């Protein structure tokens with residue numbers, strides 16, 4: 001997951017390949033609650049690992065539920081068997097509506113039956129998301145609920161020290177036109193109260209998001225509770241209802257998350273399809289019907305039970321006028337697809353967007369306008385005018401994401417714009433709510449023209465701080481790093497292991513130079529988790545020695561070695577971007593890089609830094625010896641014929657002798673921001 005302040009997505013061209021989706025959020029949190037309420041043990045497989053499931057798991061643990069992780073996405077839950085193990089607790093539920101609403105209902109019923117008091121709160125946005133209709137229904141039922149903030153919104157306290165009688169004679173009425181989660185919450189909780197008599201719920205007003213109620217009913221059935229339904233207005237939980245564990249339950253891939261990859265397949269030029277694994281035509285999630293909407297816009301989709309294959313069909317996409325009540329979450333994806341359509345697209349019946357993670361109608365309109373689009377909005381509709389496929393009208397924009405995962409994922413689709421402008425996603429870690437690795441998954445199926453993938457070059461003499469600066473800048477931008485010096489060091493080491501000499505006299509022989517060049521070209525080197533591997537051996541420490549540095553300096557003067565390493569180095573230019581440090585990054589390897597820094601510091605400063613570095617590693621060193629070595633290395637790097645150390649013509653010079661590391665990083669990031677088209 002990217003924890004950077006922003007993530008710049010270069011213009012993307014093509015997409016193909018296969019993605020596996022994380023588990024459905026809606027299913028994950030419902031299954032967790034059902035497993036917690038029932039008697040016995042449930043193993044949940046492919047559970048979503050995200051912010052929203054984490055807060056649910058933490059809440060259930062606080063309530064005394066036995067939870068055991070069997071793997072990254074497998075959890076064993078020992079249910080509470082309908083009994084409260086603790087009578088008082090504070091539960092923090094982040095911004096997870098799928099935790100807040102059902103837990104409020106379940107704890108209201110449990111405390112009415114057994115006594116106890118629980119406080120439920122969340123992030124500030126959670127406290128702006130309505131829950132009043134659910135609270136009204138639970139109060140009708142005889143539950144005790146106290147508003148701890150603004151009435152009708154979390155935070156809430158539920159329960160009282162002593163049990164209170166539940167009123168189950170009359171049907172419980174709940175509004176269905178603000179959020180279907182209120183009805184879901186009652187359906188999940190009321191089997192607790194139906195042990196001796198049937199419980200009926202009546203929906204007031206038109207029920208929105210019916211597919212989410214379907215998921216609730218199907219999962220209740222998996223846990224042994226068969227709810228009887230009359231249309232979409234009356235639901236009866238039979239007397240004697242009892243949650244029983246299915247033993248093991250598998251969570252299917254998230255159909256709303258699938259929408260981004262369906263859209264990708266429809267938008268990106270491609271020869272091979274984008275294949276989405278883990279969700280398909282057998283899905284119980286309503287958002288799977290996004291596929292029909294995408295097809296109406298021109299996507300070519302082939303579905304299997306648990307898999308989808310998508311390609312571009314009509315191009316530009318076909319404009320749409322659609323009632324989106326049945327796909328409230330995935331419909332956001334249509335708003336971005338609409339930018340690539342042949343006319344204005346209108347999304348109707350999306351009033352629930354206003355009470356989601358953010359006011360999604362306002363947010364979507366504002367951000368699509370930033371991209372250059374004309375957008376009209378009403379209380380429960382949105383109309384997006386296309387930006388066209390000839391490149392005119394599109395603007396590079398820094399997209400605000402409003403702590404809303406879907407805003408971030410939707411906006412990424414704008415990177416296919418024909419104007420080939422990059423898209424900046426602010427606060428990319430908001431995707432952690434449902435799809436922590438969304439961007440990594442995106443990179444795995446998309447392509448960009450190499451020239452569009454930004455590279456920041458940091459060249460300069462030894463111990464000027466290039467590696468330190470490169471790593472810090474890369475971390476702030478979410479970019480990859482290329483430590484090109486390490487490659488020369490590894491060549492030196494590989495030569496030694498192959499029994500090849502690297503002293504200057506020997507290197508003068510053309511046959512040896514050629515062998516070293518061939519060695520460099522097929523160097524079995526791998527960088528992973530901060531370690532360097534040479535043909536399966538961890539050589540991280542071995543290549544860092546001063547002797548290895550001197551050997552690197554000698555072999556790096558051999559033109560065949562430099563040529564041999566060229567393709568390998570260029571291969572590091574991968575999405576979303578690269579920071580490369582060395583001697584010739586800006587002059588030879590990435591001459592088209594949009595930012596080149598030539599980093600220097602006085603020889604005395606550099607010798608002192610290297611000295612401190614070695615001493616801190618527990619090695620012995622002398623400043624005078626280091627100074628002499630470093631001057632020798634500088635001289636050789638500057639005077640060699642092949643790619644000598646010198647600033648590129650368009651490099652910006654930075655002398656960090658008097659700067660802290662943070663100051664150097666800030667200087668480079670300021671230069672970088674200036675070179676980007678986002679303003680500010």
Ligand SMILES: Nc1ncnc2c1ncn2[C@@H]1O[C@H](COP(=O)(O)OP(=O)(O)O)[C@@H](O)[C@H]1O
Pocket residue numbers: 461462463464465466467468469609610612613656659660661662664
């Ligand atoms: N701006 C700076 N101010 C102070 N020390 C620095 C600065 N930049 C780097 N250093 C320190 O200097 C040492 C050498 O830096 P390094 O990044 O290994 O250099 P290079 O990659 O250029 O050989 C490191 O211990 C690092 O912490």
Ligand SMILES: Nc1ccn([C@@H]2O[C@H](COP(=O)(O)OP(=O)(O)O)[C@@H](O)[C@H]2O)c(=O)n1
Pocket residue numbers: 461462463464484485486488489549552553554556557581582583584585633637
């Ligand atoms: N792009 C590069 C990087 C390193 N090198 C050589 O490889 C040696 C080791 O590089 P390095 O960056 O690890 O060395 P230090 O600067 O850390 O001492 C340098 O002394 C250079 O001679 C090069 O020629 N070209």
